Amino acid sequence: MTAPVQIGSYRIERLLGVGSFAMVWLGYDSALDSHVAIKVLAENWSHDLRVRERFLDEARLLRWLDHERLVRVHAVGELADGRPYSVMAWADGGSLRDRLARGPLPAATAVRLLGEIAAGVAVLHRYGIVHRDLTPGNILFRSGTPEATGAGPAGEQVLIADLGLAKALAAASGLTARAGTPGYMAPEQDDPLAVVDTRADVFGLGRLGFRLLGVDAGRPGSGVRLRDGVPPRVAAVLGRATAAHPADRHPDAAAFRAALNRATPDGQGRAYAAPRRYRVKVAGVAVVVVAAVGGTTAEPGGTTTGTGSGGPGSATHTSGPITVTLPAGWRATGEGWAGRYADDGNLEPALVMSPEPRRWAADSALPGAFVGLSASTAARTTPAGFVAEHPHADCIALPARATRQAGVDWVVVTFSCDRGRPVIVEAAGLGPGRTGLVYVQITPPAGSGPDFVDTLLAGVRVR
Template identity: 60%
Template structure:
């Protein structure tokens, strides 16, 4: 295949890959001074209006969602021969398929990757989108700008994705054997988020099975006889069996529920309280939807129990009026680092900080302050990244308390976890940063308790 010199204004460097429907080239954007990936519809499909529209649907979806866990689209264009192309962010870290080709991925890293993949798919499901083709080749990596951070995981190739509202009825058979849910086999298939849960389960079997690779290869028995590698928590097998159940009704309802179940199966047996937040709030909202947190392995500083007054984090940048009988803990926002490279400030309050993560009956609150997030997110954007799929969402409200304009979202009726979860995000005064609070109020609390707690938060730069 001869590489074109240019596609639109982009200089082409080399071929990145090709498939039945499209070819992807590595290009250079002269305006941004950066490399981009340019996906061009295959010539033999250009006149097929159905395929052409599906190709453009991918660009429209990615442009509309514009999320850090998805491959971003910068522009859409058309060649002189009328073939459309998508200009996308370049994922220079390769694909999961590439990494698996070099051998098994260490168990701890494989579990982390599976959780990150589930978080990316949860973004799609929260917006009513089903991917339908989750495979190692569609999981890409982008190196993080911070050397100490792992590569970012990106969900790619949404050419087969469809809005859930129109995903039933007469649809073409679409998906990759070995990862495709059984209900995708028929021409009159009804496809919803549970088809992606099946794909997540198959990816888990690929990452964690005794013979890493395509789950249809000899030596991998995903149905019934699936065997985990040494070092994988035993409960993970149950999660993967549920995810890959033949009947959609027997699977987890969506990617967020799968992520929560995976977190329960992999959490460390420790009593230490903590708060899981990776890059830009990674999975914190998803995991707490199931009423749990995962140890981040950071030192925890405790303050003496007091009858009244305020407590502060270890930097003094966050102070909170402590509800009666509550204690505080926290030495930094685990995984969230500021411009100076240090952990950004955070504080956990609860009548029993050690049990808040595990016991649905124990109320509590997490408060974090981030300069980094303030530079990349508005409060509305950050709030949108914390859906709770296993809860009923109440209308978002706006309230100004103690100099902060808070966006507040409450979730009730959560299955298998805290009965009520409240997410609140605002911008601290004097450019102190983005301030985030996650509150699980006591049973006799409610909006009055939440507003009183938010009114007691003070932050400074």
């Protein structure tokens, strides 16, 4: 194999790795004085349209997600021979496979690392994406700052890579090709007629846990042996994650991570770094900015009652201690604030409401709202301080106003935006009895004004 001298505008320095479908080269951008990883489709697959499309799907998917827990894609191109390539951020710390080849990691480090891997997979699950091939070779490390979300030892970021086998949940069932790596692949991935969903990735996380912690799970359901220093309850978490039947596993990566946290009372399963602010980008538009490790979204769940008329007897939705009155035509989902944990290790309560709540974060044409309750946030800042932490790019903040609705004194800031959603409203207040900080982010329907916002806030109740 002859190494290329140049790919696009990048000078090729060396080969980083070779996989079943592609090879990855280290490229150098002289204009920006930086290195990149360039993934090129292998020659023997260049004429297979199915594989070619899968290769490009991975690049499109990573570009669309654009999340710091995932390998980022900067551009795509095509070689002179027609093979596609993608230009990605270089994971200069290598892979988990490389590190495990040098010997086992300390038990405490391994447990924390497993929690970070689960947080990265949870990003995919929040957008309805199943990875389907979680292996040590697909977990990468990138040097960074200790404050970075997903930071590991010495400030490294833990990244999820190789989404070539990932598929949207809606397309992940039915007559799909067998995909995955033996030893990490869920049993149902061997059945072309089986439904493959987020629980297949939970199985992969469990198997990664066995590999990291030096235990031998054997077949699913068999006994496990933990290394010294691993909290005993972690065994139960890994055992459930690798159950033979998907219904017996944790429902998704966020639930797996929460269980891991509860099994490590000293916090070993939690993130390496303290929470910080970051902007969640969807389709190139800054949508939500939240001080939370792992992002902002409501995990599925909750109870809805009523008619949904928007007037007396309107539908309501309850998520833990939060109950909201739904505007006409809106629905709600959610029972947990992803990445934000209470003292008991459970997710703090949250929900999303919209005419189509599962699409709201990704579709700038949809009105909707996120509602969350956080005792930990109330302990560190005020409602005004929390709202001040949430700027929006390409938006102008109008003067803050105060309104009292349903016994809560709200601080409200409205942003007028040039791109994406024309209006974004940030609101925060203290729950009755100072039970926690109540945070609401609203993208109101077109043509509505402050009255819509105040009516929505009046329908937010905390018990």
